[in-house]
Amino acid sequence: GExxxxxxxxxxxxxGDSAVIKCTYSDxxxxxxxxxxxxxxxxxxxIIDIRSNVGEKKDQRIAVTLNKTAKHxxxxxxxxxxxxxxxxxxxxxxNYGQNFVFGPGTRLSVLP
Amino acid sequence: DxxxxxxxxxxxxxxxxxVTFRCDPISEHNRLYWYRQTLGQGPEFLTYFQxxxxxxxxxxxxxxxxxxxxxxxxxxxxxxRTEQGDSAMYLCASSSRDRAIHEQYFGPGTRLTVT
Numbered sequence: 467g468e469x470x471x472x473x474x475x476x477x478x479x480x481x482g483d484s485a486v487i488k489c490t491y492s493d494x495x496x497x498x499x500x501x502x503x504x505x506x507x508x509x510x511x512x513i514i515d516i517r518s519n520v521g522e523k524k525d526q527r528i529a530v531t532l533n534k535t536a537k538h539x540x541x542x543x544x545x546x547x548x549x550x551x552x553x554x555x556x557x558x559x560x561n562y563g564q565n566f567v568f569g570p571g572t573r574l575s576v577l578p
Numbered sequence: 579d580x581x582x583x584x585x586x587x588x589x590x591x592x593x594x595x596x597v598t599f600r601c602d603p604i605s606e607h608n609r610l611y612w613y614r615q616t617l618g619q620g621p622e623f624l625t626y627f628q629x630x631x632x633x634x635x636x637x638x639x640x641x642x643x644x645x646x647x648x649x650x651x652x653x654x655x656x657x658x659r660t661e662q663g664d665s666a667m668y669l670c671a672s673s674s675r676d677r678a679i680h681e682q683y684f685g686p687g688t689r690l691t692v693t
Binding site: 508 | 582611618620621626669680682687
């Protein structure tokens with residue numbers, strides 16, 4: 467079955483700097499890759515997603531890149547703000563969004 | 579609140595007891611998912627419904643676990659003979675019947691503590 471790895475497990479950046487989180491997946495049939503943000507004690511919420519027929523997608527300060535050949539995808543957050551501090555989870559899915567396999571998460575701390 | 583709701587939010591039970599959790603998805607969503615999340619880990623898929631049909635079950639879902647969605651609306655997850663290893667956050671999510679929309683909307687979760 468699908469296996470998703472995520473690095474780093476923790477990341478601290480200064481406010482205004484960029485943050486990059488990387489994920490790798492094992493099943494080449496995966497075709498949908500969402501990123502979820504989970505603040506302490508709250509539910510996971512989708513922040514951006516990408517389908518396998520697209521190499522990059524951007525939404526304001528957030529972007530995701532996908533390399534299907536290498537089976538990895540990355541989340542890029544620019545101009546980080548303290549409210550970006552949270553745990554970020556990547557996921558991979560076959561059949562566009564049915565069974566999600568999540569990575570173990572990255573705890574991002576944005577230091578003022 | 580038109581989001582996904584779960585009840586109860588917290589449940590403390592003794593080992594060996596049965597527990598049942600309820601999930602109410604977003605009303606127009608026909609797909610419903612159950613996940614388990616332990617501290618410091620990502621959600622782990624348990625099972626998935628499309629309308630009332632249970633289409634996929636993880637091997638994590640032992641024979642002590644059963645899920646239903648009898649009318650294609652709310653769903654229940656029952657754990658029989660609970661064990662301390664069942665302590666976790668149980669998350670429900672739902673997604674749209676529109677095949678072009680893949681986002682899963684999560685509920686607040688039910689935190690289970692087995693003593």
